[in-house]
Amino acid sequence: MSTSEQDLISWKTDAWKDRNMVKWYSGRMVENTDANRLKNAVEVELCERFLLGRDVLDVGIGTGRASLPLIAKGYALSGTDSSQAMLDECLRLAAGQPITLRQGDVQQLPFDDQSFDSLISLNVMTHFPHIEKVLAEWKRVVRPGGRLIFDIYSLDHLSFARGETVTVEDLLAQGNNAFNMHLSGERLRSAADEVGLKVLGIVPYGSFICGEYPHPAFAMPLQASAWWRRQLSWLACDDALLEMAVFLEQHFFGCLSSIATGRFMVVLENSVDTAANQTWLEQDQAISQYLRDARPIRLEALAPWLNLPPDEWRAAFDRHLGRMRNRGVAYALLSTFLGRLDAIDWQDLSPRHGALLNGWAMSEYWDRNVQSFTRNWHQREETRAFCDVDGVPLASCLEYQLQRNLIALLSKPKSGDAV
Ligand SMILES: C[S@@+](CC[C@H](N)C(=O)[O-])C[C@H]1O[C@@H](n2cnc3c(N)ncnc32)[C@H](O)[C@@H]1O
Numbered sequence: 001m002s003t004s005e006q007d008l009i010s011w012k013t014d015a016w017k018d019r020n021m022v023k024w025y026s027g028r029m030v031e032n033t034d035a036n037r038l039k040n041a042v043e044v045e046l047c048e049r050f051l052l053g054r055d056v057l058d059v060g061i062g063t064g065r066a067s068l069p070l071i072a073k074g075y076a077l078s079g080t081d082s083s084q085a086m087l088d089e090c091l092r093l094a095a096g097q098p099i100t101l102r103q104g105d106v107q108q109l110p111f112d113d114q115s116f117d118s119l120i121s122l123n124v125m126t127h128f129p130h131i132e133k134v135l136a137e138w139k140r141v142v143r144p145g146g147r148l149i150f151d152i153y154s155l156d157h158l159s160f161a162r163g164e165t166v167t168v169e170d171l172l173a174q175g176n177n178a179f180n181m182h183l184s185g186e187r188l189r190s191a192a193d194e195v196g197l198k199v200l201g202i203v204p205y206g207s208f209i210c211g212e213y214p215h216p217a218f219a220m221p222l223q224a225s226a227w228w229r230r231q232l233s234w235l236a237c238d239d240a241l242l243e244m245a246v247f248l249e250q251h252f253f254g255c256l257s258s259i260a261t262g263r264f265m266v267v268l269e270n271s272v273d274t275a276a277n278q279t280w281l282e283q284d285q286a287i288s289q290y291l292r293d294a295r296p297i298r299l300e301a302l303a304p305w306l307n308l309p310p311d312e313w314r315a316a317f318d319r320h321l322g323r324m325r326n327r328g329v330a331y332a333l334l335s336t337f338l339g340r341l342d343a344i345d346w347q348d349l350s351p352r353h354g355a356l357l358n359g360w361a362m363s364e365y366w367d368r369n370v371q372s373f374t375r376n377w378h379q380r381e382e383t384r385a386f387c388d389v390d391g392v393p394l395a396s397c398l399e400y401q402l403q404r405n406l407i408a409l410l411s412k413p414k415s416g417d418a419v
Pocket residue numbers: 012013014016017029059060061062063064065066080081082083086104105106107121122123124127
């Protein structure tokens with residue numbers, strides 16, 4: 001490991017030792033703003049969904065947001081963290097519930113071999129570029145057949161969204177503070193093979209909170225727009241919107257592949273099975289290939305990977321879309337999915353509201369295309385004359401009128417066109 005990588009790990013590790021930082025983080029974990037409630041709900045549910053056995057270790061436990069709810073459900077919890085201040089805060093929040101806490105390092109766990117049935121770690125692996133080394137240590141404390149569950153950013157998503165192959169080295173070169181470990185499906189398979197772990201699967205998530213697709217309407221990442229942040233802020237207080245968001249995370253994005261969202265949960269088993277790892281990778285790649293090629297994506301084609309039968313899926317989505325705010329948010333999110341407007345056929349996803357939403361998509365299509373076309377009219381040789389009225393340049397209101405007329409003309413079906 002190079003000095004700069006070790007510096008990066010030390011910097012990130014030390015930052016959490018500061019008591020003021022811990023106080024801020026602890027408040028943030030219960031703060032109900034933006035997509036916080038959604039992130040918590042999705043991540044904690046995923047940990048619990050894949051747990052196996054009773055003895056659980058939480059690595060980099062922090063304030064215990066994933067672990068503390070599990071104690072009441074009968075799990076025997078242990079936690080480790082390099083920050084004593086974090087452990088103190090976790091113990092305070094445990095409020096007398098039984099939990100074993102030990103100060104220790106991610107790469108040198110203060111527990112004996114094979115002490116646990118499952119190991120969970122939330123928002124921690126993202127700090128470590130050498131996941132093979134970390135995984136070898138995590139495997140040591142998990143019993144054979146036990147589980148390792150952790151989240152990581154998706155390198156496949158990043159590469160797909162940027163339209164070029166991005167490497168971990170590229171990300172490291174961007175500077176220490178900015179670094180977040182991103183994992184590709186290929187690297188996950190090779191790391192699992194190297195360490196002697198079996199990939200049970202990944203669950204993409206975080207569609208609402210991280211992603212790199214440019215929003216076609218705003219020509220900037222969806223997440224970076226103030227409009228989208230305002231929509232996200234409703235998640236804090238609108239239960240029906242939150243329920244739809246959880247539905248999409250769990251029953252749509254969560255069933256797809258490593259290119260689908262900016263982040264995924266990894267579920268590994270402590271057993272050696274290189275053939276299963278290869279099969280998993282091929283399946284992940286097959287889903288990605290489908291998502292890349294299909295125009296539009298069809299629910300029936302996704303059926304082998306969805307965790308609900310397509311008609312049940314449609315009925316549930318229809319119910320969520322019954323609310324106006326849900327329709328607006330779902331439209332913004334899914335119409336930018338994979339960075340293209342034609343990824344979704346709304347009628348296929350929502351028999352009841354699909355026609356309306358397809359209409360929105362069609363209007364947006366014409367609006368964007370005609371706008372970019374007319375905006376350049378005054379610069380083009382062939383059309384410049386249209387923009388000049390007796391030496392006076394076309395005013396923006398006339399440009400708007402021109403756009404409207406063009407949209408009306410172009411979107412009218414011509415005789416012979418299929419209706
Ligand atoms: C982003 S917080 C996540 C806390 C908790 N898992 C959660 O999801 O809320 C990262 C945690 O990892 C811990 N940490 C950072 N570097 C570590 C290291 N080298 N060994 C053990 N813990 C570490 C920090 O002290 C902090 O509690």
